[in-house]
Amino acid sequence: MPDFDVVILGAGSAGYSCALRAAQLGLSVALVDDTPVGGTCLHRGCIPTKAWLHAAEVRRTVVTAAAFGIAATLEGADAAGVRGYADSVVDQLHRGLRGLLAGRGVTTVAARGRLVTDGAGPAILADGELYRGGAVVIATGASPITLGLGIDGKRLLTSEDALRLDTLPRRAIVLGGGVIGVEFASLWRDLGVEVVLVEAAERLLLGEEPGHSRILTKELRARGVDVRLGAALEDVTATDDAVTARLGDETLTADVLLVAVGRRPATQGLGLEDAGITLGDSGHVQVDERLRTSARGVWAAGDVVAGPQLAHRGYAHGIFLAEQIAHLRGRLPVRPTLPADRDMPRITYSSLQLASVGLTAAEAGQDAQVVDYRLGGNGRALLLRSPGERESGVVRLVRRPDGPIVGVHLIGDNVAELVAEGALLVGWQATPDDVAGIVHAHPTLGESIAEANWALAGRGLHTPA
C-alpha cells in the first residue's frame, strides 16, 4: 500500500469529517473501519433514535388529534414499520456519505485496524496490510457501559438493541436518566409502552439547569412515565418471559430493560499503549489542546477524547485535525482553532425537548444575571401544545454582570431548532444590547429568544414589568 498523508482509524462523525476535510485540502487519506462508514451517530445513534422519536410524535399527534378538532382513530404502532422508516433515512444518508468519500478520493478500508509504530513512524495495520500515515488519527468512538448485566439483545438491551426490536415491549424499565434514557423513556411512552425510568442521581439530565430537569420530570410523569430518582436497581434477572429487578422493597417486572448508564471510550485492543499513547483513568486518550497524543504523529478525535460525547463535537474535532495537519504540511496558511467543549450545544430530543449551550446559572457564578422567559407567552409555542397541556416551557438566558450572554437554556416543544441562535449568541459573546435590534419573525419560537434578550437589556415587551 502507498503511504498516505493521513490514515484515520474509525469512520464515525470524527473520522469521516476529518477524511472529507483533509481530502478537500489536497491530502491523501485512508479511512479504516470494519463497519459501514458513518459510525454510531448514523447507524446506531442520532439518526435512528430521532426517527423513532419522530414516529412516536406522529402516534401522539393521532392520539391527541381530537383536542385540535380532528377526528382520528389509532389502529396501532408497528415496530417493524418504524424500523423500516428509520432504516430508509439511514440508508439514504449512508449512500450520500459513501458517494462523498469516493468523490473526494478517500481510500476506504473495510477492516478492523490497530495502531503500530516502528522506526518509520505510525501506521494502521488492517487485514495484514500496513497503512502508513504522515499523521494517524484515532477516532474509534465509544461503546455502552453494561454494568456486567449480561446484555442478551432480547430482554436486556443496549440502545443499539432497542433500535432493532421487532415488536414493541408492553412494559420497559429504563436504567439511567441521562440523554439516552430520557429519549427512550419519552419515545416508548409515546408509542404506548409502560415505562419505569430509574435514575441513581436526584435528578434527570445532570448537566442541565436543575429547574429544567424538574420541568421535564413533571412532564414525563404527567404523560405516564414512572420516574424514580435517587434509586438503585438490584438483582436484575432475565428469563425467557420477562425481566425482573429489585428497587428497594419492590420487584419491578417488564418485558425489557434498557441499560443507558453512559458510554466508555473504545480504546482497548488497538495497540495504543504499546505505541506510547497515554490513556486516562477513564480509558480516554490523553491529548493536548491541539488533540495531539503522547505518540509522535498520532492524534485523537471524537468520543475517545474526554468531554461531551456528541456528533457535532466529533465533526468539530475532525475538521480541526484535517486543517491542523494541512497547516503543518504548508497546505493551509491559517492555524485552525479548536472549538471549546463549553461552546458545544446539547440537545435532548424527548418531549419536552431540552436544548442548551454555554454555562448554567450556577456555573456562571453568583453575580450572573439570569432571565427566564416562559413560553406560555409565545404564540407559536402555544400552537404546538395540545389545548389543555399546561407546561409550555422556558427560555433561560445567563449573562455576565452587564457583559456577554454566556448561557442559553431551553425547554419546550421543538426548542432544539432554537439552540443554533443560542450557539451564535454564546459563541460571539454577544451582549443583549448587541442583538436587541435584530427582528425575529412572528409567530415563531425564535421570538422567545428576542423577548428574553429584551428582558435582559431591561426593555422586555411581553414580559411582566
Ligand SMILES: Cc1cc2nc3c(=O)[nH]c(=O)nc-3n(C[C@H](O)[C@H](O)[C@H](O)COP(=O)(O)OP(=O)(O)OC[C@H]3O[C@@H](n4cnc5c(N)ncnc54)[C@H](O)[C@@H]3O)c2cc1C
Ligand atoms: C443512542 C444514541 C443516540 C445519540 N444521539 C445523538 C444525537 O442526537 N446528537 C449527537 O450529537 N450525538 C448523539 N449521540 C452520540 C454520537 O453518536 C457520538 O458522539 C458520535 O457518534 C461520536 O463520533 P466518533 O466518530 O467519535 O465515534 P463513532 O461514531 O462511534 O465512530 C467510531 C467508529 O470507529 C470504528 N472502530 C472502532 N474500533 C475500530 C477498529 N479497531 N478498527 C476499525 N474501526 C474501528 C467503529 O466501528 C465506528 O464506526 C448518540 C449516541 C447514541 C448511542
Ligand SMILES: NC(=O)c1ccc[n+]([C@@H]2O[C@H](COP(=O)([O-])OP(=O)(O)OC[C@H]3O[C@@H](n4cnc5c(N)ncnc54)[C@H](O)[C@@H]3O)[C@@H](O)[C@H]2O)c1
Ligand atoms: N441527543 C443527544 O445529543 C444524545 C442522545 C443520546 C446519546 N448522546 C450521548 O451519548 C452519551 C451516553 O448517553 P447516556 O445517557 O448513556 O449517558 P449519560 O452519561 O448521559 O447518562 C447516564 C445516566 O445514568 C445514570 N446512572 C449511572 N449508573 C446508574 C445506575 N447504576 N443506576 C441508575 N442510574 C445510573 C447517571 O447518573 C446518568 O444520569 C451521552 O454522553 C450523550 O452525549 C447524545
